[in-house]
Amino acid sequence: MTIVGVGLIGGSLGLAAKQAGLVARVAGVSRSAANRAVALRRGLVDEACEDLAGPLGASDLVVLATPVAAITRLMPEVARGIPAGALVTDVGSVKGPIAAAGDTALPDGRFVPGHPIAGKERSGPEAAAADLFAGAPCILTPTAHSRPDAVERIAALWRGVGGAVLQLEPAWHDDLFASVSHLPHLVAFALMDAVLALERDGRRVRYSGGGLRDFTRVAGSDPVMWRDIFLMNRDMVLKSLAEYRGALDRFETAIRTGDGDALAALMARARAAREEIAHRP
Amino acid sequence: MTIVGVGLIGGSLGLAAKQAGLVARVAGVSRSAANRAVALRRGLVDEACEDLAGPLGASDLVVLATPVAAITRLMPEVARGIPAGALVTDVGSVKGPIAAAGDTALPDGRFVPGHPIAGKERSGPEAAAADLFAGAPCILTPTAHSRPDAVERIAALWRGVGGAVLQLEPAWHDDLFASVSHLPHLVAFALMDAVLALERDGRRVRYSGGGLRDFTRVAGSDPVMWRDIFLMNRDMVLKSLAEYRGALDRFETAIRTGDGDALAALMARARAAREEIAHRP
Numbered sequence: 001m002t003i004v005g006v007g008l009i010g011g012s013l014g015l016a017a018k019q020a021g022l023v024a025r026v027a028g029v030s031r032s033a034a035n036r037a038v039a040l041r042r043g044l045v046d047e048a049c050e051d052l053a054g055p056l057g058a059s060d061l062v063v064l065a066t067p068v069a070a071i072t073r074l075m076p077e078v079a080r081g082i083p084a085g086a087l088v089t090d091v092g093s094v095k096g097p098i099a100a101a102g103d104t105a106l107p108d109g110r111f112v113p114g115h116p117i118a119g120k121e122r123s124g125p126e127a128a129a130a131d132l133f134a135g136a137p138c139i140l141t142p143t144a145h146s147r148p149d150a151v152e153r154i155a156a157l158w159r160g161v162g163g164a165v166l167q168l169e170p171a172w173h174d175d176l177f178a179s180v181s182h183l184p185h186l187v188a189f190a191l192m193d194a195v196l197a198l199e200r201d202g203r204r205v206r207y208s209g210g211g212l213r214d215f216t217r218v219a220g221s222d223p224v225m226w227r228d229i230f231l232m233n234r235d236m237v238l239k240s241l242a243e244y245r246g247a248l249d250r251f252e253t254a255i256r257t258g259d260g261d262a263l264a265a266l267m268a269r270a271r272a273a274r275e276e277i278a279h280r281p
Numbered sequence: 282m283t284i285v286g287v288g289l290i291g292g293s294l295g296l297a298a299k300q301a302g303l304v305a306r307v308a309g310v311s312r313s314a315a316n317r318a319v320a321l322r323r324g325l326v327d328e329a330c331e332d333l334a335g336p337l338g339a340s341d342l343v344v345l346a347t348p349v350a351a352i353t354r355l356m357p358e359v360a361r362g363i364p365a366g367a368l369v370t371d372v373g374s375v376k377g378p379i380a381a382a383g384d385t386a387l388p389d390g391r392f393v394p395g396h397p398i399a400g401k402e403r404s405g406p407e408a409a410a411a412d413l414f415a416g417a418p419c420i421l422t423p424t425a426h427s428r429p430d431a432v433e434r435i436a437a438l439w440r441g442v443g444g445a446v447l448q449l450e451p452a453w454h455d456d457l458f459a460s461v462s463h464l465p466h467l468v469a470f471a472l473m474d475a476v477l478a479l480e481r482d483g484r485r486v487r488y489s490g491g492g493l494r495d496f497t498r499v500a501g502s503d504p505v506m507w508r509d510i511f512l513m514n515r516d517m518v519l520k521s522l523a524e525y526r527g528a529l530d531r532f533e534t535a536i537r538t539g540d541g542d543a544l545a546a547l548m549a550r551a552r553a554a555r556e557e558i559a560h561r562p
Contacts, residue, residue: 117488137488176488179479184492186532187472191465192551193528198460198521207398207418207457211465214499218492219555223548230536230544240479241533245526247474251467252522255511263511267504270473274500 002059003045004029004052004074006036008120009091010065011044011128016161018043019130027055038125056081061157064090069228072101079105089114089154093177093225094232095141095170102143109147112154113170115139115177116163121217123225131162138163141170178236183244185226186237188218283340284326285310285333285355287317289401290372291346292325292409297442299324300411308336319406337362342438345371350509353382360386370395370435374458374506375513376422376451383424390428393435394451396420396458397444402498404506412443419444422451459517464525466507467518469499 001017003010006028014026028045029052030036036048049055052074056062062078064071071090075098078088088111092098095113102111118136120127138158142151155165168176195204195212230237254263282298284291287309295307309326310333311317317329330336333355337343343359345352352373359369369392373379376394383392399417401408419439423432436446449457476485476493511518535544 176485179476180485180488181492183475184472184496186529187468188492188495189548189551190528190532191468191525192554193531193547194464194521194525195460196550196554197528198524204457204461207461211462211469211499214469214495215465216555218495219551221548221552223545223552226548227541227545230532231539231541234536234539237536238533240475241529243479244472244475245529247471247478248467248522248526250474251471251511252519255515255518258512258515260508260512264504264508266474267470267502267507269477270470270500271502271504273473273477274497 001025001061001063002027002029002052002055003063003065004078005064005066005070006030006039006044006048006125006128007065008123008125008127008132009116009118010063011039011042011125012118012130012132013063013065013091013116013161014039014044015042015128016130016133017157018046020160022157022160023061027059029055035125039128042125042128044125044128052077053081057083059083060086061153062086062088064088064092067222067225067228068092068094068098068232071098072232075101075105075111086110087112087150087153089157091116093181093229095168095173097232099141099143099170103145107145109145110150111143112146112150113141113143114154114158115141115173116158121220123222133158134162136163138165139173140165140167141173142167143170174233174236175239178233178240179243182229182233182237183240185218185221186230186241187244188215189226191215192219282306282342282344283308283310283333283336284344284346285359286345286347286351287311287320287325287329287406287409288346289404289406289408289413290397290399291344292320292323292406293399293411293413294344294346294372294397294442295320295325296323296409297411297414298438299327301441303438303441304342308340310336316406320409323406323409325406325409333358334362338364340364341367342434343367343369345369345373348503348506348509349373349375349379349513352379353513356382356386356392367391368393368431368434370438372397374462374510376449376454378513380422380424380451384426388426390426391431392424393427393431394422394424395435395439396422396454397439402501404503414439415443417444419446420454421446421448422454423448424451455514455517456520459514459521460524463510463514463518464521466499466502467511467522468525469496470507472496473500 001023026045099113116138282304298304307326309329380394397419
């Protein structure tokens with residue numbers, strides 16, 4: 001197995017797959033010398049390479065675990081470099097454009113797009129953990145081209161590291177995650193930006209116990225990873241943002257007009273949705 | 282000591298003050314029979330009353346711990362009912378209007394407005410805990426009328442239950458908390474509302490691991506408490522909201538125009554502010 005990108009997700013998958021005995025040998029590819037060193041030291045991979053070309057030819061399976069723009073960019077080189085019969089999957093948070101790039105590069109159906117829902121406050125190979133995927137939803141979004149046996153082999157990989165595999169259509173995945181993941185990140189980044197804009201004498205962030213702190217995990221996410229996600233899923237993110245602006249309008253109108261009943265009703269509805277999330281298994 | 286409102290904050294203060302030996306006897310006032318029963322059973326208070334009138338006449342200190350609209354509404358009755366020399370404080374999240382109401386009702390300076398920064402996902406007397414204020418910033422916002430000896434006695438109460446006392450002007454407190462607390466709550470409630478509006482077949486909230494879940498503690502807050510806060514601190518909340526809409530505009534423009542550099546720079550700046558919060562003692 002070759003893993004391109006040995007950050008939190010790629011590094012954890014290498015470690016977990018090795019510990020579960022799912023793969024004979026894991027090669028990790030990273031342009032960062034520091035990340036390669038950490039991945040080797042922590043045993044996330046058996047070998048670490050700067051360049052893709054080396055390990056591709058000996059791979060049965062290639063997992064693309066870079067930021068999403070690099071996944072589409074690398075796809076043709078990966079398709080050219082792998083042996084006949086080798087499979088390719090990815091872990092990107094946007095699926096439509098990646099599915100299309102994979103179908104183009106591997107029209108015989110050996111690409112199976114994926115997205116494990118696992119995260120942590122910290123990123124990078126230092127934060128990688130063998131149990132990152134235990135109980136985590138691991139979404140596969142097979143395209144019309146994806147071969148059933150390839151889908152089953154990728155599903156077996158994720159089940160083997162503890163994930164709960166489910167399948168979604170690529171377009172529906174991107175619509176869904178625009179609202180439940182991309183929009184919340186945008187909202188949290190924008191909130192930090194607004195507080196910074198209001199900042200006076202560096203005093204505001206010191207009092208963040210009252211609510212702001214809950215947003216800090218999300219706003220601490222990697223800017224490059226999220227730049228790619230927002231741009232690649234632009235239409236769906238903008239659709240979710242428009243809906244969110246509508247919700248802000250409803251709250252603002254109720255506050256501005258002093259309509260306490262409308263305000264309490266909006267919050268009670270939001271709270272009920274939150275109860276569903278909080279008590280979800 | 283009489284505590285009006287035996288929810289999370291009022292109930293925890295009763296329990297903590299009794300355990301620290303700061304008060305001889307605590308009376309709790311609540312219109313809710315269920316909350317009175319819980320407060321008595323858990324020993325948060327020594328006696329529980331439905332009506333204010335009873336315990337006021339025997340109180341050295343009255344703590345108003347209801348939603349903020351009730352604090353201003355009850356102030357005249359409290360001022361009329363307490364003995365000469367008794368002090369009054371509160372724990373409300375908005376300070377300007379409450380400070381003004383207290384100065385009007387008690388022009389001799391026996392009202393000291395307060396705001397302990399302590400919260401939990403759950404509210405109500407069942408969630409009360411003696412250590413809730415351990416290490417918590419407990420803000421006092423004395424008015425021009427507040428007597429220095431009264432301020433010192435209230436400060437001693439909060440220090441006695443483990444709080445770190447600091448003083449702010451009421452107007453600056455409301456400006457500050459509009460941005461670091463009230464706005465984040467508004468943002469989280471609106472986010473849940475937007476996801477509900479986008480909901481299709483009840484499927485979205487099931488995938489909330491990717492970011493939405495971090496907002497759920499905030500969106501689970503009490504609608505009545507927050508209705509009062511948003512309405513009482515309306516001008517400052519609307520000012521913060523306007524700043525936040527400006528931040529959303531900056532992100533939206535960068536996404537719409539595909540300006541990845543601007544987008545990454547906005548997120549890097551937000552992430553840096555978050556680092557300051559996350560590593561704050």
